[in-house]
Amino acid sequence: MEKIFDLVILGCGPAGLSAAINAVIRNKKVLVMGTEVCSPPLHKAQVINNYLGMPSIKGEVLLDNFMQHAESMGVEIISQKADTISEMDGIYHIFFGDEVITSKTLVIATGVPYKSTLPREDYYLGKGLGYCATCDGPIYKGQDVILIGHSSEAEPEVDFMAEICNRVYYLPLYKQVGSLDSRVKILDSKPESIIGTDFVEGLKLKDGREIPTQAVFVLGGETAPDRLIPGLEIEDKHIKVNRQQETNLPGVYAAGDCTGPPYQVAKSVGEGQVAGLNAAKYASRK
Amino acid sequence: MEKIFDLVILGCGPAGLSAAINAVIRNKKVLVMGTEVCSPPLHKAQVINNYLGMPSIKGEVLLDNFMQHAESMGVEIISQKADTISEMDGIYHIFFGDEVITSKTLVIATGVPYKSTLPREDYYLGKGLGYCATCDGPIYKGQDVILIGHSSEAEPEVDFMAEICNRVYYLPLYKQVGSLDSRVKILDSKPESIIGTDFVEGLKLKDGREIPTQAVFVLGGETAPDRLIPGLEIEDKHIKVNRQQETNLPGVYAAGDCTGPPYQVAKSVGEGQVAGLNAAKYASRK
Numbered sequence: 280m281e282k283i284f285d286l287v288i289l290g291c292g293p294a295g296l297s298a299a300i301n302a303v304i305r306n307k308k309v310l311v312m313g314t315e316v317c318s319p320p321l322h323k324a325q326v327i328n329n330y331l332g333m334p335s336i337k338g339e340v341l342l343d344n345f346m347q348h349a350e351s352m353g354v355e356i357i358s359q360k361a362d363t364i365s366e367m368d369g370i371y372h373i374f375f376g377d378e379v380i381t382s383k384t385l386v387i388a389t390g391v392p393y394k395s396t397l398p399r400e401d402y403y404l405g406k407g408l409g410y411c412a413t414c415d416g417p418i419y420k421g422q423d424v425i426l427i428g429h430s431s432e433a434e435p436e437v438d439f440m441a442e443i444c445n446r447v448y449y450l451p452l453y454k455q456v457g458s459l460d461s462r463v464k465i466l467d468s469k470p471e472s473i474i475g476t477d478f479v480e481g482l483k484l485k486d487g488r489e490i491p492t493q494a495v496f497v498l499g500g501e502t503a504p505d506r507l508i509p510g511l512e513i514e515d516k517h518i519k520v521n522r523q524q525e526t527n528l529p530g531v532y533a534a535g536d537c538t539g540p541p542y543q544v545a546k547s548v549g550e551g552q553v554a555g556l557n558a559a560k561y562a563s564r565k
Numbered sequence: 566m567e568k569i570f571d572l573v574i575l576g577c578g579p580a581g582l583s584a585a586i587n588a589v590i591r592n593k594k595v596l597v598m599g600t601e602v603c604s605p606p607l608h609k610a611q612v613i614n615n616y617l618g619m620p621s622i623k624g625e626v627l628l629d630n631f632m633q634h635a636e637s638m639g640v641e642i643i644s645q646k647a648d649t650i651s652e653m654d655g656i657y658h659i660f661f662g663d664e665v666i667t668s669k670t671l672v673i674a675t676g677v678p679y680k681s682t683l684p685r686e687d688y689y690l691g692k693g694l695g696y697c698a699t700c701d702g703p704i705y706k707g708q709d710v711i712l713i714g715h716s717s718e719a720e721p722e723v724d725f726m727a728e729i730c731n732r733v734y735y736l737p738l739y740k741q742v743g744s745l746d747s748r749v750k751i752l753d754s755k756p757e758s759i760i761g762t763d764f765v766e767g768l769k770l771k772d773g774r775e776i777p778t779q780a781v782f783v784l785g786g787e788t789a790p791d792r793l794i795p796g797l798e799i800e801d802k803h804i805k806v807n808r809q810q811e812t813n814l815p816g817v818y819a820a821g822d823c824t825g826p827p828y829q830v831a832k833s834v835g836e837g838q839v840a841g842l843n844a845a846k847y848a849s850r851k
Contacts, residue, residue, distance in 0.1 A: 301831075331837070538808075543587075545831075
């Protein structure tokens with residue numbers, strides 16, 4: 280797939296879909312990169328009373344309405360998560376799996392802020408902590424590593440590391456782990472904290488054990504937006520935007536819960552609209 | 566009517582009603598001061614495609630849905646326009662007709678910005694130009710005045726001035742003028758501009774005539790928000806707000822078209838929600 284979009288929208292919740300329909304109305308080429316369940320918090324809501332015009336509606340039903348509206352307007356939605364994003368000559372390159380797509384603008388609508396898996400991840404990032412084993416793994420060839428996996432999608436990365444590392448520990452945070460390379464040692468515990476002063480020296484587990492390693496990889500968790508898009512300004516754990524939903528990066532907009540409270544549907548839909556319209560305008564000028 | 570409200574909301578369009586339902590959910594005492602037709606631009610819209618969840622809907626139908634939602638939640642709406650608003654000890658006093666109500670907070674949701682009737686109204690305000698004949702009229706006792714009326718609601722003020730002034734001219738900007746005091750001279754034309762260097766000295770009409778007077782009153786037109794609420798900060802013709810929908814005045818919020826483009830339903834509903842929730846929080850703290 281090699282395409283240049285006007286807008287690539289990260290997230291298929293109320294903010295992302297609102298941005299999408301508004302940009303499609305402006306005749307823009309739009310792609311929504313979503314998740315299997317769009318907006319888990321809304322999906323689970325028993326009743327929403329404060330989205331004007333649709334009183335007393337179940338979260339799941341409201342989300343279905345949103346999705347149908349977007350699909351009826353021809354919005355393209357894929358269930359794929361961006362691995363990394365880089366900018367070159369004002370065009371954004373979005374990498375996922377072994378594919379890459381390009382876009383003139385980005386709308387970040389990834390929902391409530393990222394929660395890290397371990398304390399002080401930021402401090403250890405690049406000092407033995409990583410989020411992509413196939414990217415940074417080769418640095419630790421012949422050494423000992425621990426991989427923490429949030430879902431079975433992490434398993435191919437674990438097998439890859441088993442081929443090139445000395446000892447490979449795997450700490451799955453989910454049930455039903457698949458068949459892994461026989462060299463992988465599975466740890467049945469939860470992670471507590473990283474050990475190490477300047478660099479990662481090991482991982483402490485909730486059961487008290489300390490596993491010495493040169494690297495810790497956290498796989499398949501949420502990716503913090505500022506890690507996904509280097510240089511993105513964060514304020515109080517949220518993406519900093521102005522009233523036009525512009526971030527500090529040209530052509531990058533953000534909308535919805537990721538920009539701060541209140542975490543509410545109407546606020547997200549409204550911000551999505553402003554982000555979508557402004558991104559469409561930006562794409563037209565380019 | 567003597568009541569203290571938590572929120573008084575000026576305007577019954579998408580922003581005002583969204584603010585209202587969100588504050589009512591927070592158990593706040595809310596009054597919406599609306600107009601006969603809420604949001605005339607939406608009311609006239611042939612089709613709205615970009616309010617997420619309600620595709621291809623007629624503006625009038627969408628507005629009916631909004632109104633029904635608000636009414637189903639017990640929102641109190643009156644069809645009254647505030648004449649003046651003043652603040653004392655952090656409480657806002659809203660005057661209309663011969664009534665006054667008080668509120669801990671205000672949400673301004675009055676729609677697209679005010680268009681003045683005459684050029685340079687701001688310059689002449691207080692120098693012979695006024696908006697309330699029953700308020701400022703007595704200053705011009707025994708003198709010559711012109712009143713410009715946007716609707717028949719202005720007529721009692723014209724009759725009042727006929728009792729106390731020397732010559733009273735009336736320039737109605739509507740059809741079917743009612744029965745007026747016989748001393749009133751009706752002008753069948755349109756206003757062009759105010760004459761006068763430091764003070765009002767007369768009014769120039771579109772037909773070329775120049776009428777010498779000491780005062781010009783513009784009655785029943787829209788009231789600019791910063792004229793209604795003294796000290797309210799305006800930027801580029803819109804009420805200046807931050808991302809919390811706070812204006813420069815404590816306890817005063819604004820939402821919807823009056824805060825700037827895009828003039829769109831979802832943006833208004835989202836801003837109304839944020840304004841309503843923040844005003845509710847403010848009222849609770851007081």
